[in-house]
Amino acid sequence: MNTFLRRNPLLVIVLAQLFGTSLWFSINGVWLSLSHELGLTEVDLGRLTLAVQAGFISGTLTLAVTGLADRFGASRIFAVASLVGALSNGVFVLVANDPASAFLFRFITGLCLAGIYPLGMKMVIAWTPKYAGSALAWLVGMLTLGTALPHLMRGATPGMPWEWPLWGASLLALLGGGLIYLLGDGPHLPTSRGAIPLQQGLAALRVSRFRAVAGGYFGHMWELYAFWTLVPLLVGRELARMEGGETLIPWFSFAIIGIGGIGCFVGGWLSRGRGSEWVAGWALRVSGTMCLVYPLLSGWSPALLVLLLLVWGVAVVTDSPQFSALASAAAPRESVGSSLAVMNAVGFGLTLPAIWLTSGLWGQFGVWVVLLLVPGPVLGLWSLRRAG
Template sequence: MLRGMTPSVSEAAAPGRWSALTRLAVAVVLAMAPWFSAAAVLPQLRAAWGLSDAAAAWLTLAVQLGFVVGAVLSAALNLADRVPPRRLILAGALLAAAANLGLLVAGGPVLAGLLRALTGAALALVYPPALKAMSAWFRSGRGVALGVMVGALTLGSALPHLVNGLGGANWRTVILTTSLLAALGGGIASGVGEGPYRFPPAAFRPAQAWRILTGRGVGLATLGYLGHMWELYAMWAWFAAFFTGVLAARGLPDPARGAAYATFAVVGVGALGCYVGGVLGDRWGRTRLTALAMLLSGGCALALAALTQAAPPAVLALSLLWGFWIIADSAQFSTIVSEIADPAYVGTALTAQLALGFTLTAGSIALVPVLVRAGGWPLAFTVLAVGPLLGAAAMRLLARTPEAARIADGRG
């Protein structure tokens, strides 16, 4: 049992936990819709505003950086542990919806970039509190529950590529629709009650995030998470460009559209990976599952580096395997933190971990085109593989610590 949890409530006495998981997962996907809105209509924005490559990249990175700033502030203020999660999610979703709507009148990349950063900051009030809220509904089976949450988010991440492949819609309609979805998601989340395994209230301690992250157990879990994040978002951000080149090199017609459909499949298959990762994490132990997933994911990156000139079906098959394992471990890092961090500051710990991870993604996303220009896609994939391989080593170290006895009901 986790320290600070209510000891008298049994798993069987938590009716409605699957309903709560379903509603909160739907709420998070809807509330996070503004994150992906500009990506879905970026070609249209480039044409409408005459965006350069640098300005277009800024619109993508601004959300990541805004999320980092919002997460850092939230962690410093212990918001996720001092404010009920459903209220934070509602506030974040409504703010994100408003900032997203601002794109309709932005008129250019400067104001649009600031609005995208504000959108990311607002969404830092949605994602970490949602993970904490769901942890309060599950004690056993928590890895599966959070895996479903991240899997739903993964599927949402894939949808813009499907939109692009189908030809998209008017960009103003997309922006308006995603804003309405975010507000709806916040409303759904506000109706999800607190679970029976709720965490104790926290006092305001701005330095607590640093203390938690530098502790041995959470520190090693965070190092593993950083190795995972080094690879993940860079692969998601650049796979479409890579596969467009694969198809174009074979002289296939409309390679961009084919790459959009392929990217939807490669990213979307990760939703299944998240569920499988949750099941295996609960049954095998989270340190074992995360290390295995990162070794397989890093191995796929290295294999793809050697096979970039292979036939497109072979490249796609290997990429689908990569897309499955690259995200299969993601929710398990958050689950570990919920099991071994100070119960009063689980929300702060989750938020701080996410802030570090998304900070790293901005660097790896920016590094990929530099590596491609220097040595092609083989060099880029090789460098991306370094992260998960180092992350797997951190998780094996965590498995040997006393904290491992509190992970996955003692399975480590």
């Protein structure tokens, strides 16, 4: 078993990433049921999504401050995070009707995701350093599919208890953690024996190329998670105009978020010939254009707008693995894990106001809130040009 896993490390890591990150938007997939049965609103959706983001930021900062990302085996951290994340996601089912407890356990889930996503990036670099851009494209592609997976699980269980997809996500996370534990750590990154303080993670920001790449990533992150949070609301609007049933919302949401995985895979393939900067630049241009034109076309055919959402779903995440590959190449080699953790912490910090603003203002302005996402791609393109 271990021999097979070590012969196919990328396959194992990306599958574990898919299973582990199904925890991220697990409640978003059952949002309609939570809304109908517990009376939760779009503001509550934003609040619970923010709890996960805040937990993830706290976790990545903890990794950076303590140096855990570089001092201990990534596979062990990944496995423990998957176990605890699965348990906290399961407990949410029991406390969903208590706002304070629900927020707490979504926060804990986000905390655990910090041991899954950044450590997954480090394991990819450790196992397949030669084609980091392409390999990370597969990893982020699976993160994207993992984010979309709860929508698919809910779409496949119509009329059944909303708890089932959440328990399913927890079981998948346990499976992913087990696979990574059996795989172990890759051979191509050194393990740091001494403590690596936060300053070493921040030291990468003094490297001009890393700083420019990180700026591009920050702009990308302002847009990405706010868009993913809005997808069920945007889909619901268009389906209502088409007089479609609510049962179709999870299926369309899965398609729009999940199709970004294809963008990541294609972007990874293109990066081998064109380079990561070229792929990231074009993805930012397309997604930025969608931010601008979508509300302006909001009165057009719902079918056309759903098509635009699919295009947006591809572009919005295609640049993510390329930024990670560029950052890992520009960071000091002895603190790659801490450098990526700091970059992730700042990037995810920017998702908090973006999600808060767009979900909080949806009730007043509807589709026009997506104009608030425009600064992200603009900042990303400006910063990426400085990296060249």
